[in-house]
Amino acid sequence: MKRRELIQRIAEYVQSQAMPHPVRVGIDGVDAAGKTYLADELAKAIQEQKVIRASIDGFHNPREVRYQQGQLSPEGYYYDSFNNQQFAEVLLKPLGSEGDLKYRTAVYDYRTNSPVDVPEKTASPEDILIVDGIFLFRPELKDYWDIKIFVDVPFSVTVPRAIKRDADGNEEATRMHYEKRYVAGQQLYFQDAQPKEQADIVIDNTDFNNPSFTKR
Numbered sequence: 001m002k003r004r005e006l007i008q009r010i011a012e013y014v015q016s017q018a019m020p021h022p023v024r025v026g027i028d029g030v031d032a033a034g035k036t037y038l039a040d041e042l043a044k045a046i047q048e049q050k051v052i053r054a055s056i057d058g059f060h061n062p063r064e065v066r067y068q069q070g071q072l073s074p075e076g077y078y079y080d081s082f083n084n085q086q087f088a089e090v091l092l093k094p095l096g097s098e099g100d101l102k103y104r105t106a107v108y109d110y111r112t113n114s115p116v117d118v119p120e121k122t123a124s125p126e127d128i129l130i131v132d133g134i135f136l137f138r139p140e141l142k143d144y145w146d147i148k149i150f151v152d153v154p155f156s157v158t159v160p161r162a163i164k165r166d167a168d169g170n171e172e173a174t175r176m177h178y179e180k181r182y183v184a185g186q187q188l189y190f191q192d193a194q195p196k197e198q199a200d201i202v203i204d205n206t207d208f209n210n211p212s213f214t215k216r
Contacts, residue, residue: 006211011045022095022127028136028195029151030186032162034205039132049128056133058106059087063113077185092144137195150199153206
């Protein structure tokens with residue numbers, strides 16, 4: 001399937017969901033699967049309604065928390081990377097059925113390792129929230145999503161993608177970091193949450209230009 005067609009079909013599905021509050025769409029998948037790009041494409045394709053765009057990256061824990069179990073710890077990656085409680089409290093809950101529609105899209109900048117003062121905004125019930133990120137369907141977050149999309153790409157494809165994207169002159173060190181921390185941490189997530197099995201839509205994004213999808 002051509003990418004443009006896939007994005008359009010998913011956009012139509014998202015817009016067809018009638019709810020008394022903003023439709024909350026989570027786009028999950030492993031590192032370098034193409035989650036952010038897909039979320040941006042989907043947001044652009046939805047033209048009739050306002051889209052609230054966010055990422056789990058705006059809810060990192062401080063560096064000292066993220067690496068308290070070690071730089072290469074997969075457990076640290078899965079359990080310590082994000083402030084999931086704050087993510088739910090300031091973004092997902094307010095846009096749900098019992099929320100007040102007042103939300104923030106980020107609270108922390110992992111690049112500067114410091115809090116950010118993102119202004120609180122007020123949504124309309126007709127808005128659509130699109131969030132990309134890892135570990136979105138973990139047990140403590142899974143019930144907040146109205147539509148779950150999982151971007152499915154094997155590690156044999158994503159790890160080389162990530163190394164090409166992130167390696168800063170030292171591919172071997174980057175590869176080791178991915179395999180020991182990121183891949184192993186994602187495998188913990190798969191065991192704990194089974195995100196692909198939870199998803200309403202699974203997108204095979206191995207061939208970026210010709211993806212395919214299944215809808216449950």
